[in-house]
Structures are given as C-alpha cells and as structure tokens.
Amino acid sequence: MxxxxxxxxxxxxxxxxxxxxxxxxxxxxxxxxxxxxxxxxxxxxxxxxxxxxxxxxxxxxxxxxxxxxxITLASNKREDLLLILFTVLILVILCGGTLWILFDLYQRMLPNMMP
Known part of the structure; x- marks a missing residue:
C-alpha cells in the first residue's frame, strides 16, 4: 500500500x-x-x-x-468468459484432432497391437 x-x-x-x-x-x-x-x-x-x-x-x-x-458470470465480464470458452474450444479441437490422427496412424501401422 x-x-x-x-x-x-x-x-x-x-x-x-x-x-x-x-x-x-x-x-x-x-x-x-x-x-x-x-x-x-x-x-x-x-x-x-x-x-x-x-x-x-x-x-x-x-x-x-x-x-x-x-472471471464471473456478471454481464460486464461476459466478454472475458466468451474469450476463454472460445480458447478452450480451439484447444479441444486441436487436441482431439491430434489424438484422432495418432490413433488412426497407430491402428493402420500396427493393427494387431491395438489394446
């Protein structure tokens, strides 16, 4: 102070x-x-x-x-919350797509070793 x-x-x-x-x-x-x-x-x-x-x-x-x-649900902070939710959506899409590609490649390369 x-x-x-x-x-x-x-x-x-x-x-x-x-x-x-x-x-x-x-x-x-x-x-x-x-x-x-x-x-x-x-x-x-x-x-x-x-x-x-x-x-x-x-x-x-x-x-x-x-x-x-x-970050609260107050109306003046709604823009911040929407920005964070959009960032989370982009991260989920990126991580989900990466995992999808990796598991697809794993299945194509070693189909008999899938758990």
Missing amino acids: SARQLNERQTRECQSEQRSYLWGFGLALVLTLIPFGLVAFTDVERLTVWITIGLCALVQVVVHLRFFMH
Missing part, C-alpha cells in the same frame, strides 16, 4: 479482495494436495486415481478463473 490514507470504502474493498485471494489460495492448495495424497499415501484403483485427478484439475481451473482472474 502507498503512504496515503484510504477511505473506509477502499479499505473494505481491499480487505474483501485479500480475503478472496486467500480463499482461492486455500482451495487451490487443497485441490493440489488431494490427488498428491491419494497417489503418494494410498493404494486405490488406477481408474479412481485418474478420475480424482481429472475432477480436481477441472475444479482447480474454475477456482483460478474465479478467485485469481476474477
């Missing part, structure tokens, strides 16, 4: 923002430690571990968007 005095509204706003960052940090930490603890300290089925890691990753993306990037 600077040396100037903040009025009461600015002080409340600053405290609210700090509280939001702390909640986001805590949630991100918990969502990181859950899969780590599951892999490191338990003997759970492989599929359960993969599903848990995927779910925690998706929730963590939402936490980062909400608490750190301040």
Whole structure:
C-alpha cells in the first residue's frame, strides 16, 4: 500500500479482495494436495486415481478463473468468459484432432497391437 490514507470504502474493498485471494489460495492448495495424497499415501484403483485427478484439475481451473482472474458470470465480464470458452474450444479441437490422427496412424501401422 502507498503512504496515503484510504477511505473506509477502499479499505473494505481491499480487505474483501485479500480475503478472496486467500480463499482461492486455500482451495487451490487443497485441490493440489488431494490427488498428491491419494497417489503418494494410498493404494486405490488406477481408474479412481485418474478420475480424482481429472475432477480436481477441472475444479482447480474454475477456482483460478474465479478467485485469481476474477472471471464471473456478471454481464460486464461476459466478454472475458466468451474469450476463454472460445480458447478452450480451439484447444479441444486441436487436441482431439491430434489424438484422432495418432490413433488412426497407430491402428493402420500396427493393427494387431491395438489394446
């Protein structure tokens, strides 16, 4: 903070923002430690571990968007949300197309070794 005095509204706003960052940090930490603890300290089925890691990753993306990037469903932030959703769509198309090509090539090159 600077040396100037903040009025009461600015002080409340600053405290609210700090509280939001702390909640986001805590949630991100918990969502990181859950899969780590599951892999490191338990003997759970492989599929359960993969599903848990995927779910925690998706929730963590939402936490980062909400608490750190301040992307909400408010009307003034709708453009930012649409930009992020379009980027996700492009990434899904690129990754999906790449996997499709790789599996097709794998099937054509080694058809008897498909799992």
